[in-house]
């Protein structure tokens with residue numbers, strides 16, 4: 445990490461009080477996750493069940509009628525090109541959807557509707573150095589996905605991504621919601637004309653975890669995390685999926701007691717007598733290994749997008765100490781440093797990816813490296829506009845809760861789909 449940072453006059457890089465930061469980010473996630481629940485509690489439950497296939501043959505993606513056209517060549521571009529290294533460039537065409545055309549945007553990410561005044565942040569797209577990254581083509585994507593099933597497995601950032609994808613796909617076809625869990629954290633949609641099933645599965649650790657939250661979303665005890673056991677919520681459905689998008693991240697920073705073989709092996713910041721402190725990155729590494737080993741050993745073969753962690757952009761404080769994110773444009777390369785905690789996580793991710801990628805035993809593993817390009821977008825978060833018109837009837841200087849972690853829709857996260865499509869077509 446030898447990037448110069450040209451932001452000496454801001455306190456953007458907070459290297460002190462790291463443990464505090466971990467805990468704060470974690471709580472922030474909890475709270476945001478919780479409030480989500482209320483918003484959707486008025487949705488209607490539709491209980492049709494889509495029985496997925498028993499495919500044991502994997503992707504690489506099906507050749508499709510439209511894909512044989514020029515598109516494929518453009519998407520493939522130069523195969524050596526690293527699509528994750530590049531810059532954000534102006535895009536006057538703007539987003540493919542708005543709060544008016546897409547009706548599934550979650551309230552907390554619906555920045556337009558919530559009254560965010562600036563709009564510059566939606567006029568950028570990711571542009572790799574050295575090759576062209578075509579805009580996500582919803583029809584082409586759905587052709588590739590015919591008779592297939594894709595699942596996003598992770599935390600609320602995964603849900604954020606799925607919602608972006610849904611909005612863009614809705615230009616080609618409206619999805620039918622066919623399932624949601626009690627807390628509206630896991631959902632499933634069906635695209636009828638394409639026989640395509642899209643799921644999001646809430647599994648913030650990917651592992652078996654007992655999470656103690658009361659009804660206010662506040663934790664009443666350390667999480668119990670089993671580093672050698674997977675979360676059955678996704679494993680039980682695994683054989684239904686042809687494509688999975690997995691990610692870990694910030695939940696691993698929380699206070700937790702770690703188990704292996706059902707025995708406590710240590711904990712992270714639990715301060716319990718006779719319990720060894722174990723760094724979160726150890727747990728994270730073990731978790732990723734457990735997940736990737738499972739995929740390798742499985743009879744069922746999948747195409748796996750392994751998404752790296754995404755940074756938050758709280759400035760001059762944390763989420764609960766007045767931190768905010770009111771920048772209105774992207775950073776250029778070199779203008780910002782990754783925080784230590786994000787660097788540690790991404791390093792673990794890259795190492796585990798490198799270890800696994802050549803030995804996937806029939807499945808495919810692709811690195812979906814969102815960390816750096818996300819770091820460059822401090823302007824893409826809801827900030828105070830996670831709430832509807834937060835300053836109405838209030839002094840503008842009053843502090844309201846900011847969200848500098850999730851992404852506005854439309855917003856920078858839409859570009860993630862451009863990158864996903866490119867990986868998909870490269871096979």
Ligand SMILES: *[C@@H]1O[C@H](CO)[C@@H](O)[C@H](O)[C@H]1NC(C)=O
Nearest residue numbers: 509510511512513514515516
């Ligand atoms: C492919 O590109 C050529 C020229 O670039 C164009 O004339 C042709 O219509 C395109 N074909 C399709 C199917 O888009």
Ligand SMILES: *[C@@H]1O[C@H](CO)[C@@H](O)[C@H](O)[C@H]1NC(C)=O
Nearest residue numbers: 542543544545556557558559
């Ligand atoms: C979309 O946001 C605009 C404000 O930018 C608002 O006037 C409009 O009512 C919103 N539309 C919907 C359907 O929420």
Ligand SMILES: *[C@@H]1O[C@H](CO)[C@@H](O)[C@H](O)[C@H]1NC(C)=O
Nearest residue numbers: 496497498590591592593639
């Ligand atoms: C839908 O796709 C599944 C495989 O995912 C296949 O078994 C099934 O026959 C397809 N249904 C239709 C109507 O094409």
Ligand SMILES: *[C@@H]1O[C@H](CO)[C@@H](O)[C@H](O)[C@H]1NC(C)=O
Nearest residue numbers: 506507508587589590591639
């Ligand atoms: C999808 O499944 C249906 C029914 O099994 C089959 O007729 C069709 O050829 C399949 N399409 C593709 C692209 O696999």
Ligand SMILES: *[C@@H]1O[C@H](CO)[C@@H](O)[C@H](O)[C@H]1NC(C)=O
Nearest residue numbers: 672703704705706707708709
């Ligand atoms: C868990 O059990 C397995 C097999 O019994 C053993 O190989 C492994 O070392 C144990 N791990 C721990 C942390 O005790």
Ligand SMILES: *[C@@H]1O[C@H](CO)[C@@H](O)[C@H](O)[C@H]1NC(C)=O
Nearest residue numbers: 708714715716717718719720
């Ligand atoms: C910690 O270990 C010591 C020595 O084995 C024991 O005396 C003490 O009771 C233990 N404390 C707790 C809280 O288990």
Ligand SMILES: *[C@@H]1O[C@H](CO)[C@@H](O)[C@H](O)[C@H]1NC(C)=O
Nearest residue numbers: 740741742743744804805806
């Ligand atoms: C490869 O996959 C098969 C199932 O298809 C499994 O039986 C075998 O153990 C796997 N090999 C490794 C090295 O994981």
Ligand SMILES: *[C@@H]1O[C@H](CO)[C@@H](O)[C@H](O)[C@H]1NC(C)=O
Nearest residue numbers: 760768769770771772773841
């Ligand atoms: C962001 O907020 C700070 C503190 O209120 C203010 O000093 C700064 O000018 C704001 N920046 C922008 C781009 O609005």
